Amino acid sequence: MxxxxxxxxxxxxxxxxxxxxxxxxxxxxxxxxxxxxxxxxxxxxxxxxxxxxxxxxxxxxxxxxALAIWPALAAELGGDTGFERLGGLMLVGSMAEYGEIGLARAEAHQRLQSGHGIGSRLVGGSELRALEPGVGESEIAALFNPHEGIADxxxxxxxxxxxxxxxxxxxxxxxxxxxxxxxxxxxxxxxxxxxxxxxxxxxxxxxxxxxxxxxxxxxxxxxLWTMAPQVLMFQAKDDYQPRHLAGHLQKILSVKPLAEGITMISGGMRGRWDDDTARGRPVESDIQESLDVAASVFPPLRDGVLVAADASSPETYTxxxxxxxxxxxxxxxxxxxxxxxxxxxxxxxxxxxxxxxxxxxxxxxxxxxxxxxxxx
Ligand SMILES: Cc1cc2nc3c(=O)[nH]c(=O)nc-3n(C[C@H](O)[C@H](O)[C@H](O)COP(=O)(O)OP(=O)(O)OC[C@H]3O[C@@H](n4cnc5c(N)ncnc54)[C@H](O)[C@@H]3O)c2cc1C
CATH class of the missing domain: 3.50.50.60 (FAD/NAD(P)-binding domain)
Structure with missing residues (x-):
C-alpha cells in the first residue's frame, strides 16, 4: 500500500x-x-x-x-523543548597537571570556532571563577560560549x-x-x-x-557500533549545582544542572552493552571514577548522594x-x-x-x- x-x-x-x-x-x-x-x-x-x-x-x-534555532524552536513547534540557555564552559586544567598545552589547545579551538562564526571566547581564572564560583583552583581557564545550554x-x-x-x-x-x-x-x-x-x-x-x-x-x-553512555544523577550537599553546561578539555567530564538540585554527570564513561536486551548497564567501578573526576573539577560535588546511574540508552559510533x-x-x-x-x-x-x-x-x-x- x-x-x-x-x-x-x-x-x-x-x-x-x-x-x-x-x-x-x-x-x-x-x-x-x-x-x-x-x-x-x-x-x-x-x-x-x-x-x-x-x-x-x-x-x-x-x-x-543549531544554536541559533534552539531558543525559538519550542515556539515554532508549539511544544516545549526544555531548552535553557545556561552558557557553556569547556574547562582547561592547571599548568602543573597538563603543562601549557591545555591553554594552547583551548586557544586553537577558540580560533577554529570563531572562524566558523561561533561566538566563544577564552576566559581566564578570575573571570571563570566569577562565572562559575564552584570551580576548583586546578581550572585555569575556559572556553565560554553564552549561547550554549541544555534541552530535554x-x-x-x-x-x-x-x-x-x-x-x-x-x-x-x-x-x-x-x-x-x-x-x-x-x-x-x-x-x-x-x-x-x-x-x-x-x-x-x-x-x-x-x-x-x-x-x-x-x-x-x-x-558503526553501539555503546551506551553512562550518566549519573548526583545531589550535592547544600544543594550545590554548577551554573553552566560544562565540559573539560583534558578530562572525561560533562556536567549539567537539572531541576530539583540534581547535577547530571557524564561525558564519556560507557555502560556495559548487552546485545540481547539492546540496553546498557552501569559499570560500578566507572561510577566512582566519574564522581571523582567531577569532584576534582568542582570540589563542592565531593559530598552528596548518588541518586541514580543509568546506561540504558544506546548510541551509535563511527x-x-x-x-x-x-x-x-x-x-x-x-x-x-x-x-x-x-x-x-x-x-x-x-x-x-x-x-x-x-x-x-x-x-x-x-x-x-x-x-x-x-x-x-
Ligand atoms: C546518555 C546519552 C547522553 C547524550 N548526551 C548528549 C549531549 O549532551 N549532547 C548531544 O548533542 N547529544 C547527546 N547524546 C546523543 C543524542 O542523544 C543522540 O545522538 C540522539 O538522540 C540520536 O537520535 P536518533 O533519533 O538518531 O536515535 P534514537 O533516539 O535512538 O531513535 C532511533 C529510533 O529508531 C527506532 N528503531 C530502530 N530500529 C527500528 C525498526 N526496525 N523499526 C522501527 N523503529 C526502529 C528505535 O526504537 C528508536 O526509537 C547523548 C546520548 C546518550 C545516549
Missing amino acids: EVADFIVVGGGVYGASLAYELVIRGSSVTVLEAGRLASRASGGPGKRGVRANGRNSRELVLARE QQLTARAYAAAAGKLGASVREATEVDRFGAQPRPWVRLGDGSELVARRAIVLATNFGTNALLERSGRPHLP PDGLPYLDFLDEDHRVFVATGWHGHGFAIAPAVAKHVAEWLTTGRRGDLLAPFRIRRR
Missing part, C-alpha cells in the same frame, strides 16, 4: 525532526517507530548538552545554525513529532520495520507481514537498530566520529541518518533542515558532504 512520499523509520529526535522538516516542505510523511517515541538515545533521564564546544570542525557550521531530549523529539502530526504526518508507535527494499519502489515490511510503499524514499533514522535492519534486508552492515547522512544506493531510494557519536542531539534541528532540503530537492548542500558513507 502506498502511504506517503517518505517513510521515516525511527521516532527519536532525528526521525521526528526529519518528519517535521519534510512535512513543512510539502511532502507527505509516515513515521514508523518500533517502541515509543523518544525512548532510546533520545530518551532516558536528564537532559542533553546543546553545545558547539568540542565539535569536529566539519560539524561547526551545523552547530552554529524527550520533550524535543515529541514536540517535533506532534508538530509533524498536526501538519498531516502519520506517526505510528509500536510499529517495527522488519525489512525494507528499494525495488520496484521503496517499501518496508512490518512485523505483521504488511507492506508499505513510499513514493520517494525511505529514511532510516534507526540509530542502534540500523545494522540489524540492514542485515534483515540483505544489505551489508555500515561501519570510526572517524562523524555521522553517516547519505543514500545507500545510486537510485536514491533509501537514506540513512545515523552514527551520531554521542553528540547528535544538539545539531539535530540544523541537520534535519539540510537533510529535508536534500531529500525534497535532490540537491545535497555542501555542509552535508563530509558525512557521505564513502568518505573522501
Whole structure:
C-alpha cells in the first residue's frame, strides 16, 4: 500500500525532526517507530548538552545554525523543548597537571570556532571563577560560549513529532520495520507481514537498530557500533549545582544542572552493552571514577548522594566520529541518518533542515558532504 512520499523509520529526535522538516516542505510523511517515541538515545533521564564546544570542525557550521534555532524552536513547534540557555564552559586544567598545552589547545579551538562564526571566547581564572564560583583552583581557564545550554531530549523529539502530526504526518508507535527494499519502489515490511510503499524514499533514522535492519534486508552492515553512555544523577550537599553546561578539555567530564538540585554527570564513561536486551548497564567501578573526576573539577560535588546511574540508552559510533547522512544506493531510494557519536542531539534541528532540503530537492548542500558513507 502506498502511504506517503517518505517513510521515516525511527521516532527519536532525528526521525521526528526529519518528519517535521519534510512535512513543512510539502511532502507527505509516515513515521514508523518500533517502541515509543523518544525512548532510546533520545530518551532516558536528564537532559542533553546543546553545545558547539568540542565539535569536529566539519560539524561547526551545523552547530552554529543549531544554536541559533534552539531558543525559538519550542515556539515554532508549539511544544516545549526544555531548552535553557545556561552558557557553556569547556574547562582547561592547571599548568602543573597538563603543562601549557591545555591553554594552547583551548586557544586553537577558540580560533577554529570563531572562524566558523561561533561566538566563544577564552576566559581566564578570575573571570571563570566569577562565572562559575564552584570551580576548583586546578581550572585555569575556559572556553565560554553564552549561547550554549541544555534541552530535554524527550520533550524535543515529541514536540517535533506532534508538530509533524498536526501538519498531516502519520506517526505510528509500536510499529517495527522488519525489512525494507528499494525495488520496484521503496517499501518496508512490518512485523505483521504488511507492506508499505513510499513514493520517494525511505529514511532510516534507526540509530542502534540500523545494522540489524540492514542485515534483515540483505544489505551489508555500515561501519558503526553501539555503546551506551553512562550518566549519573548526583545531589550535592547544600544543594550545590554548577551554573553552566560544562565540559573539560583534558578530562572525561560533562556536567549539567537539572531541576530539583540534581547535577547530571557524564561525558564519556560507557555502560556495559548487552546485545540481547539492546540496553546498557552501569559499570560500578566507572561510577566512582566519574564522581571523582567531577569532584576534582568542582570540589563542592565531593559530598552528596548518588541518586541514580543509568546506561540504558544506546548510541551509535563511527570510526572517524562523524555521522553517516547519505543514500545507500545510486537510485536514491533509501537514506540513512545515523552514527551520531554521542553528540547528535544538539545539531539535530540544523541537520534535519539540510537533510529535508536534500531529500525534497535532490540537491545535497555542501555542509552535508563530509558525512557521505564513502568518505573522501
Ligand atoms: C546518555 C546519552 C547522553 C547524550 N548526551 C548528549 C549531549 O549532551 N549532547 C548531544 O548533542 N547529544 C547527546 N547524546 C546523543 C543524542 O542523544 C543522540 O545522538 C540522539 O538522540 C540520536 O537520535 P536518533 O533519533 O538518531 O536515535 P534514537 O533516539 O535512538 O531513535 C532511533 C529510533 O529508531 C527506532 N528503531 C530502530 N530500529 C527500528 C525498526 N526496525 N523499526 C522501527 N523503529 C526502529 C528505535 O526504537 C528508536 O526509537 C547523548 C546520548 C546518550 C545516549
